[in-house]
Amino acid sequence: MPANERLGLDIRRAEQELMAAKRAAVEPAGLTVPQYATLHVLAENAGISGAALARACQVTPQAMAVVLKNLTDRGLVERAPHPWHGNVLETRLTPAGHTALTLADARACAIEHAIAEELTEAERTQLRELLARCNHAVRRAAQAQAEA
Template sequence: MPATERLGFHLKRAEQALNATKHAALKPAGLTVAQYAALLSLSESPGISAAALARACGVTPPTMNTVLKNLQERGLIERTPHEWHKNILETRLTEEGEAVMADADARAIRVERALADEFSEPEREALVALLGRCVDLLESVRPA
């Protein structure tokens, strides 16, 4: 089966194009796509653990630890021991992190809006539904 006839090929191309465009949009904010994803998740779930953050961002825990280390070195996040579970570090945005996140989010939203504007409302709804079906099917047939 040629690559151009495989849905996975087209999904991957779309993902790569989106990541490349977001990378270019986020560069002036000084963030990678992975760093932006972490800051976005942290803005929505302050105090989340690194393990939960890795799951939310779709990366491995070691990758997330590297992302968090870099963000912490830049002063964009702070990590403090959990009140009850001292082995768990809670991660939160700093004031500077909130400012960088706001700038980066505005840049990422421009990319998302440009993409959404390419489709009519019914097309967007259909695309979201079709992608949801892809996820549902792939999660149901994933080998153990």
């Protein structure tokens, strides 16, 4: 199968380009992309648990634990035991975390804004739909292989 026919490569390339741009965008705020994503979810869900945060960011709880450790060490978030639900650690933004998020968000949104402006409303919808169908096909193929 020739490489230039593989649609996966186009998707991969787009994502890499996007990640590189976002990395550069949030770097002045002293954040990485996963850290920015975590703070973003946290801003709208104060006191959420680490596991729930991981689900929201679509990573494993272990990966989120590493991100949270780095954020905690640098004082951007704080974690405290849940009042009556023993095993859970509530996570919250600190003022410093809120500041960093605000800084990063402006530049990150500029990137998203650029994408949105490049495409018409109809094109945006279509891109979403095409990607969703790719997802569906991929998931189906993966499951077929898992069963074989």
